[in-house]
Amino acid sequence: MKKLTVLALSATLMTTAVAAGNNDKNIVKNGSFEIIDAQGKISNWRAADWNKKEERGIITIKQVDDATAGKQAAQIDSTVGKGNLLIFQGFKKELGVEKKYKVTLKFKGPVGGYVFTSFYALAPKDKKIKPQYEHSKKLKGSDAWQELTALYTIKPEYNNIKIYIRCTKTPVIVDDVKVVEVTE
Numbered sequence: 001m002k003k004l005t006v007l008a009l010s011a012t013l014m015t016t017a018v019a020a021g022n023n024d025k026n027i028v029k030n031g032s033f034e035i036i037d038a039q040g041k042i043s044n045w046r047a048a049d050w051n052k053k054e055e056r057g058i059i060t061i062k063q064v065d066d067a068t069a070g071k072q073a074a075q076i077d078s079t080v081g082k083g084n085l086l087i088f089q090g091f092k093k094e095l096g097v098e099k100k101y102k103v104t105l106k107f108k109g110p111v112g113g114y115v116f117t118s119f120y121a122l123a124p125k126d127k128k129i130k131p132q133y134e135h136s137k138k139l140k141g142s143d144a145w146q147e148l149t150a151l152y153t154i155k156p157e158y159n160n161i162k163i164y165i166r167c168t169k170t171p172v173i174v175d176d177v178k179v180v181e182v183t184e
């Protein structure tokens with residue numbers, strides 16, 4: 001088991017590509033948290049919080065053996081102990097078409113807190129369009145694994161999407177994150 005730390009909001013912007021036409025394809029990379037990069041960090045995911053700026057601390061995403069898919073899951077925690085953290089990654093969507101996405105993930109904990117997801121979609125910068133920001137329902141954490149599912153419809157004018165997996169309290173364990181395009 002490797003432990004690693006990620007400085008809040010120290011992430012560099014990731015560029016990811018989306019394969020079109022296959023609605024079984026998981027758009028999220030490393031959604032099972034099995035892959036570790038050369039720096040010893042969980043690949044493809046970054047962490048942030050939405051507390052006041054002065055309360056930001058070190059957010060940890062560590063691999064743990066308690067998994068629902070594969071061998072490892074991600075445990076999200078923070079040195080400031082306040083919760084309200086998120087892990088995220090980005091992907092691209094074609095401009096000019098509406099797209100629907102289904103999110104599924106498994107989570108355990110946080111007792112006394114909630115887990116939910118958000119989609120934060122941006123338009124090309126030169127258009128100055130307000131972001132589309134959508135949230136799933138909030139599910140109460142417990143000691144048992146639970147599944148969260150959510151559907152998002154992203155409008156044609158947006159092409160740069162981030163998926164946020166959020167918790168209001170820590171620690172929480174997450175595994176088996178999938179985002180697929182719903183083509184109906």
Ligand SMILES: [Ca+2]
Nearest residue numbers: 032069070072
């Ligand atoms: Ca896993």
